Amino acid sequence: MKNIGIIGFGNMGEAFASGLRGRFGGLGFGVVEKAVPRMEAAKKGYGARDFTGDFRGLLDFADVTIIAVKPQDAEAVLRELAPYSGGRKFAAIVAGKTLAFYQGYLQTPYLARFMPNLAAMYGKAAVGVCFPEAGGEAREFGAFRGEALELAGAAGWALEVPEKLMPVVTGLSGSGIAYVFAFIHALALGGVKTGLAYDRACAVALQVIEGAAAVVRGTGDSPANLIAKVCSPAGTTIAGIAALEEAAFSAAVMRAVEEAALRAEELEGV
Numbered sequence: 001m002k003n004i005g006i007i008g009f010g011n012m013g014e015a016f017a018s019g020l021r022g023r024f025g026g027l028g029f030g031v032v033e034k035a036v037p038r039m040e041a042a043k044k045g046y047g048a049r050d051f052t053g054d055f056r057g058l059l060d061f062a063d064v065t066i067i068a069v070k071p072q073d074a075e076a077v078l079r080e081l082a083p084y085s086g087g088r089k090f091a092a093i094v095a096g097k098t099l100a101f102y103q104g105y106l107q108t109p110y111l112a113r114f115m116p117n118l119a120a121m122y123g124k125a126a127v128g129v130c131f132p133e134a135g136g137e138a139r140e141f142g143a144f145r146g147e148a149l150e151l152a153g154a155a156g157w158a159l160e161v162p163e164k165l166m167p168v169v170t171g172l173s174g175s176g177i178a179y180v181f182a183f184i185h186a187l188a189l190g191g192v193k194t195g196l197a198y199d200r201a202c203a204v205a206l207q208v209i210e211g212a213a214a215v216v217r218g219t220g221d222s223p224a225n226l227i228a229k230v231c232s233p234a235g236t237t238i239a240g241i242a243a244l245e246e247a248a249f250s251a252a253v254m255r256a257v258e259e260a261a262l263r264a265e266e267l268e269g270v
């Protein structure tokens, strides 16, 4: 890949540009963006070429084009892309839009759907990726699959799933990041309730979350085993865990993931 096209240089468009630039030097960016300040950010920050109003030029320039507009803007973009889309390569990160939706407009087998989360802006997202089943194992499609997974990986970590599991990735990653924000806030409130100021309690909570992730990664142990290791008999931690479970903590988080996945399915019209 030499040149990447990005349609919609908002939060996600820029997050991918930033991740890609960090991971692969020497890439060129071509951008279509209707908001002038966002286009200025693309030009100044990433040396992007402005292809706004010239979709054909963008597709001639780009090896792969990332579609990163809001769901309500996607159809208008696809209508304009359609006449020049034959055999071109696309990765779309529009929530709630299925591969069938893109296939209704774009005349190409080279399609990938991404579901990232906000951490893409720091190259730390878990990104669900799916491809059309008909793409198959043909050599050309295999090469595209590799490119698309590299693109997704630039936003953090890529996980290929069948399209029917994209709502689950939405519940766990796309929306799931907000549950972690909620947990950080709740930990901090606990700190406040027991005597720390909110800002300091938040700083402690954040360090605890980062530390917990480092321990799970570093040890390779399951969270269940780690809980057992940290809880000494009749100690402080088991008292806290008991309080969490009395409030149905695990069930509530499971429900949150499930509800978000169901809502994602509803939006996809599956």
Ligand SMILES: NC(=O)c1ccc[n+]([C@@H]2O[C@H](COP(=O)([O-])OP(=O)(O)OC[C@H]3O[C@@H](n4cnc5c(N)ncnc54)[C@H](OP(=O)(O)O)[C@@H]3O)[C@@H](O)[C@H]2O)c1
Residues within 6 Å of the ligand: 007, 008, 009, 010, 011, 012, 013, 032, 033, 034, 035, 038, 068, 069, 070, 071, 073, 076, 077, 093, 094, 095, 096, 115, 116, 117, 118, 174
């Ligand atoms: N943000 C997240 O955490 C997240 C997570 C997962 C998936 N996604 C998906 O990623 C997509 C992008 O989200 P975002 O947060 O990056 O949105 P965003 O910040 O609003 O960026 C979209 C950009 O596209 C521009 N745009 C709209 N129509 C256009 C057109 N026809 N041609 C060129 N540019 C156009 C918008 O300009 P205007 O503002 O002037 O309309 C805006 O600057 C969404 O579909 C969302 O579902 C986002």
